[in-house]
Amino acid sequence: MSDGPARRPVALVTGSTSGLGLCLARRLEGRYRLILAGRRDRFPGPLPEGAIYVAADQADPHAASQAIETRLAEAGIDRLNLAFLNAGTGTYGDPFDEDTASVRRTLAVNLEAPLLLSHALFARLQSASGRLVLIGSVARTGSANLAAYAASKGGLDALARALGEEWRGRVAVSMIHPGPIATGMHEKAGFDPKGLRRFFASPERMAAMVERAVEAGRSRAVLGSAATLAHLIGSGMRR
Numbered sequence: 001m002s003d004g005p006a007r008r009p010v011a012l013v014t015g016s017t018s019g020l021g022l023c024l025a026r027r028l029e030g031r032y033r034l035i036l037a038g039r040r041d042r043f044p045g046p047l048p049e050g051a052i053y054v055a056a057d058q059a060d061p062h063a064a065s066q067a068i069e070t071r072l073a074e075a076g077i078d079r080l081n082l083a084f085l086n087a088g089t090g091t092y093g094d095p096f097d098e099d100t101a102s103v104r105r106t107l108a109v110n111l112e113a114p115l116l117l118s119h120a121l122f123a124r125l126q127s128a129s130g131r132l133v134l135i136g137s138v139a140r141t142g143s144a145n146l147a148a149y150a151a152s153k154g155g156l157d158a159l160a161r162a163l164g165e166e167w168r169g170r171v172a173v174s175m176i177h178p179g180p181i182a183t184g185m186h187e188k189a190g191f192d193p194k195g196l197r198r199f200f201a202s203p204e205r206m207a208a209m210v211e212r213a214v215e216a217g218r219s220r221a222v223l224g225s226a227a228t229l230a231h232l233i234g235s236g237m238r239r
């Protein structure tokens with residue numbers, strides 16, 4: 001019997017165009033029908049077989065959430081087995097120097113959009129007894145020169161705890177806090193980790209760890225122990 005994309009379980013990945021999200025998409029390819037979301041107009045490179053790409057800039061959380069919901073409805077997808085809300089952004093620097101637009105963008109992309117999307121996806125996740133996976137950060141506990149980013153990830157952690165209670169027995173929730181990952185995020189944020197980068201987990205390795213935590217049904221996980229240690233030491237050294 002054919003195992004074509006239409007017969008597969010369905011997984012959504014936001015922030016699928018680079019870094020961890022792209023690696024997660026590559027790992028799920030062939031086993032899931034993929035809904036890949038990103039802020040870019042197009043997915044970089046060929047789309048996995050049967051995948052749908054949705055351009056959804058989370059800087060406008062309401063519009064992004066609606067765009068994804070509408071695309072799912074158009075494609076006739078009424079069951080969602082996995083949703084990785086992974087898109088993230090941030091700006092590195094003295095909080096006194098961060099302008100309001102940058103603070104708002106970080107909070108919109110990292111916190112408000114996942115909150116709205118979680119609610120928009122709930123019915124489809126429930127229909128499949130599915131799992132919502134929120135990608136946070138070890139920076140959630142407070143990290144020097146990452147005030148808005150740390151606040152957004154701290155808020156995401158609280159969202160996961162709240163949804164875990166509200167959705168208990170209906171939709172599972174996994175809150176994943178990775179340590180530093182060797183992606184383009186640091187450069188985009190204006191931070192050069194210099195020699196510390198060698199301690200960072202590769203996005204491929206982190207994607208494998210995330211998948212293992214999800215498959216094990218973990219509701220919370222801090223991943224990348226050596227990398228997390230490097231992050232904490234690095235934060236301390238920069239203070």
Ligand SMILES: NC(=O)c1ccc[n+]([C@@H]2O[C@H](COP(=O)([O-])OP(=O)(O)OC[C@H]3O[C@@H](n4cnc5c(N)ncnc54)[C@H](OP(=O)(O)O)[C@@H]3O)[C@@H](O)[C@H]2O)c1
Pocket residue numbers: 014015016017018019020021038039040056057058059086087088089109135136137138177178179180181182183184185186188203
């Ligand atoms: N890198 C780390 O050290 C680290 C550590 C802990 C947690 N994390 C978290 O891991 C997740 C993935 O980050 P990453 O390291 O893979 O960084 P990345 O390579 O920069 O990937 C981030 C993804 O989010 C997308 N994105 C950014 N702004 C967006 C917006 N306004 N609307 C929609 N999508 C947007 C990016 O799009 P583009 O491809 O267009 O840029 C990209 O696909 C994030 O939630 C991040 O906070 C990262």
